[in-house]
Amino acid sequence: MPSDAEAQSQPAPSSAPSSAPATPEARTDCPPPAKSWKPKACVTHAEHGKGTIIAATGKGDTAELIVEFDSGQKTVTGKSVKACKRSLSDDLLPIGILIVVITVVIIRLPKVELGHTTAFRKRRLLNWLPLGLSYSFLYFGRYNIKMFQGEFEGGLTAAQYGTVFGVGSAVYGLSFLLNGPLTDRWGGRRTILIATMGSGFANALMGYMAISGNTFGMTPTVAFAVAFAINMYFQSFGAVSIVKVNAAWFHLRERGTFGGIFGILISLGLYFAYDVGKRIVELTVTEKGDTAQWLFWIPAGILWIFFVLSYIFVRNQPSDAGHPNFDLGDGQKADEKPLTVVQVFVKLLTHPVILVISFIELCSGFLRQAILQWGVDFGKALGLNDETKGWFDSFVFQNWGMVSCIAGITGGIFAGAISDHLFQSRRSPISAVLYGIMLVGAIAIVPLLSVHPGAIGWVVVAMSMAIIGVHGMLTATASADFAGKKNTGMAVGIIDGFVYVGSTVQSFLYGAMLPASKITGPDGCPMTNPEASNVSNWMIWPAAMIPVALVGFALSLKIWNARATKGGGGH
Template sequence: MRHLASILITFLIASLIPAAIFAAETAEATKKSPFIKSLQELVAILILLATVMFVVARLPKNKSISHAPAYERRRRWNWLALGFIYAFLYMGRYNLTVSKYEFGKLNLMDTGDFGVIFGIGTLVYAFAFLINGPLTDRFGARLSILTGAGGAIVANILLGIVSLEAVRSGGAIGPMGGVANAIAEPFFHAFVGLRAFFGISSGNTTASPLLPALSILYAVNMYFQAFGAVAIVKGNAPWFHVDERGVFGGIFGILISLGVYFAYDWNGLLLHVFKGQIQLVFFVPAAILAVVFLIGLVVIRNSPAEAGFRNFLTGDATAGEDDKPSNPIRVFAMMFKNPIIMTIAAIEFCSGFLRQAIMQWGYVYGKATGLKEIFVMQHWGLLLCCAGILGGMFAGTISDHLFESRRAPVAAVLYAGMVAGSLIMCLLIGNTMLMWVIILMSLAIIGVHGMLSGTMSMDFGGAKNAGIAVGIIDGAVYLGTAAMSFLYAWRLPEGDKAKDSANWSEWPLWMIPLAVIGLVLAYCIRNAKPEGKGAH
């Protein structure tokens, strides 16, 4: 009963977030005084603090699983180190979205260009699991997350140099941009030719001369970013019993949410304080990643045994098997033959489409249609973060304590919310309340992603094969994101047309069928639970 009350309170708080700020929002219609602006900043900080305090205070504990206090402390440090690297990887991933508006001022990126760059990057991310999943299973999460962070640091530094050259020259190509363009040219033209074959236009390299360079550097960044999700699931699988993993799925959602906050609000603050200095949204995440890289090097261990504790049977699909790495080809074949894994991947394809359709393009829509001064746009990352935290913990709590550690029923509940949200969006195009609907939809979709990619992948892949399992599932997420990016780059308005909200009517329409498919598939596997070979 206590857990049901916790669930209801979580939903109540989530539903009251827009109402709590409505007075501040309506003040936007009048001249905003310094007092009102300061009050809004204070409200934003209080929302984040209240959300975190509420979630931490009510974090449920599974009484059937007990660990020594020393073990729980060491486990906490392990996932915190992994988690903050993962969160700051987000800051170095979605900085592209924040920089899009500033690149546009230099005539280097319009809406279509952004869709192409982001689409190419997410396509690389989607197929990176073919390499990164087996590597992570073979060499462990520690090496994997550090490799991902190290590569992302280098890629963001290069993106920062190209941006700095463009800023200093007023939009011209500098030496680093020229080298990157030369390397990217043959690949980019092959990509443009393929899309032209299907009658789909791509970015204009004459109008946007840095498009090939930004595309290839962002693709390199996304390859290394792809180590993150694989590593965090692989790294935590040996530390959590299957009956504890619903709450871990919530933690996974929190880490994603913090990453979104860092990406949008911290990077946005950099551009607000240092006007036009686009390079900072690449250099600063690289510097922060370097710090957490060093922390991870010291703290992260692949298993309890490596940290001086005894390994235990986690109750997942590979519990009780020996620790020797499996043949990756055999594991891939086994995963692709598993109807549950394939259904999860199909659901997560829908999640990948929907998650970035609202989070990325909601931000682009707000900027393009003149909403950048309203409260929700000023605190886009923070509000997405709060919604994601509540969604993640709601999903984890009801999975472990209402649905007996089954994840799919949670996904079905949240997908029902996505269907409703997509329909409501169609009615609110041009209304500022649309942005609040997006925030609430992010609560649902981050909860789904945490349950399926963060938890169900390790349940059905097992601790031993978690790298490949999450690679397949997270790869499907980014295939969905890539499909969405290319579709929206083709269909959504550009230039002056993007300033009129009436031209954005197709944006939510494409979400509806994906939300319905996700709901139906989640319902179809509502009773799925791994058959563990061992107990705690």
């Protein structure tokens, strides 16, 4: 795939002298960089099995390595060994154990008795499970674009990625103005089908562009921004659909726990996008010239499978599945007259609680993506994803997807349980507590940049737990509580639209301000940017998060006592 410079090259004006050295023209025939072998790194050998490097001389295939194997110390060449890779089972086991433990804890919590029959509970499970997993895999098909930021053929640079994700985020946020009302009109079942089919198509398109290099006459940045924008339009149906459907199946007093389940679904999607996505790239991009089309084609295929499952099992409300509808206890009058789209929009935007929630979630959008999108780049730039740095410093950044998944599951499910059982189904108190964690974490990163950067990974884990918990409580739960079942689609649309305003702002801000991991070297080939490993260049990362976290915390305190009442009010 041609670079932007090649696809849209323009001659520099000869009459503009400059004292600065000219930027070398990027080459496309650069050899792959020679691999650096580091002491303490794990390697595998065809004859001797797994071992640990004791010392290394040279780079790449010709390097001479002294390796400690089970059979003793051996001297081998770089060509004869491969770096160890974690198996998926190593990651899935702790995630599975965590889910089992959380399930046991939730089962043991005091029950919210609403008279549901066993048959109803089983049918509700059959309804939300394929719907929820569809949403998880929509996340897979959304954040896989991050793994397309790489050094392989056609991969995006940090600046290109910032533009592509920023454009997609803007489209995602604006799409809710249309897709929220459409979901209220058509029902969540139809719109989750639109989301899975459309996002699958967009991912298939990006995979085609990755393998063929065909960008339809556009620069790669523009082409992927357009394709990702198409993807994000269909993705915007996802959150609206799952909250819309589940608003009809869960009573207000059960929705905190559902908000926790929403956090689990998000977290599983992040794991697939980051860790499984990374493994897809590792397994399919092994030689110079290889492309990363499977990074897009695998999520596309999974989304189409869940299109079929959602078509078979998902229904908009209990009565569509042979069970009676019931009073949901939320902000919806039983005899409320239908309103026009404009009337609903005005009603929601002038609702004192929903408006404040929207601005809290704008802060959440900024902070969530600031952590998830740029934390992994921070770890790479400072070499914290290198196992030779030691377990404490490297574990989080080596296992970004798994750790983010576990943190999100923990934060989401316990935030939901505490909201329902300790705060009587009020969502703001637990959101304020979680925003307090976000604020303390952002402040703590500033001195740690200078004192102990490796500890930042564990601070980010706590922040991930907090921000995913907030998002589940407010977007997935409070929106349905205060807007009522009939207006849930528009409420989620408005709130999630604000989320992606925050996402858009951070994407362009950090894309422009943070150091690129690679630059063009004097010979025209990519080289590591020495500025990326300078911790002072990362100060903008936590500095921008601190005021945003402070605003979110203050707004959460403002609506601490807000409750949903019949008719959509809040007090």
